[in-house]
Amino acid sequence: MNDVELAPDQTAQLAETFGLLADPTRLSIVVLCLEREIAAGDIAEELGLSASLVSHHLRLLRAARMLRAERRGKQVFYSMADACVRDVLKIMINHLFVHDHDGSDEPDEGED
Ligand SMILES: [Zn+2]
Numbered sequence: 001m002n003d004v005e006l007a008p009d010q011t012a013q014l015a016e017t018f019g020l021l022a023d024p025t026r027l028s029i030v031v032l033c034l035e036r037e038i039a040a041g042d043i044a045e046e047l048g049l050s051a052s053l054v055s056h057h058l059r060l061l062r063a064a065r066m067l068r069a070e071r072r073g074k075q076v077f078y079s080m081a082d083a084c085v086r087d088v089l090k091i092m093i094n095h096l097f098v099h100d101h102d103g104s105d106e107p108d109e110g111e112d
Pocket of ligand 1: 096
């Protein structure tokens with residue numbers, strides 16, 4: 001994937017996708033689903049949010065194909081739709097909180 005070229009509508013779609021993740025509540029929901037399946041009710045409980053607010057966010061995240069839903073009995077379980085969004089989030093979490101930034105990977109000014 002060198003030479004990435006996006007049409008304007010694709011760029012808009014990408015911005016929309018990052019926009020979905022720019023909401024702290026939605027991001028918390030996605031992070032809860034990062035490594036496991038979790039029922040909608042448990043998401044609401046863990047985050048201390050109303051069921052209706054959680055289901056509103058879950059609807060958006062499903063529509064964007066970030067999460068998938070599976071009904072089992074009376075409960076609907078949510079998990080990552082695929083590895084892509086999970087990988088992006090893990091990389092960013094690692095970038096922010098795990099690996100050391102000693103500046104060595106920063107591009108030198110005036111070189112290159
Ligand atoms: Zn980094």
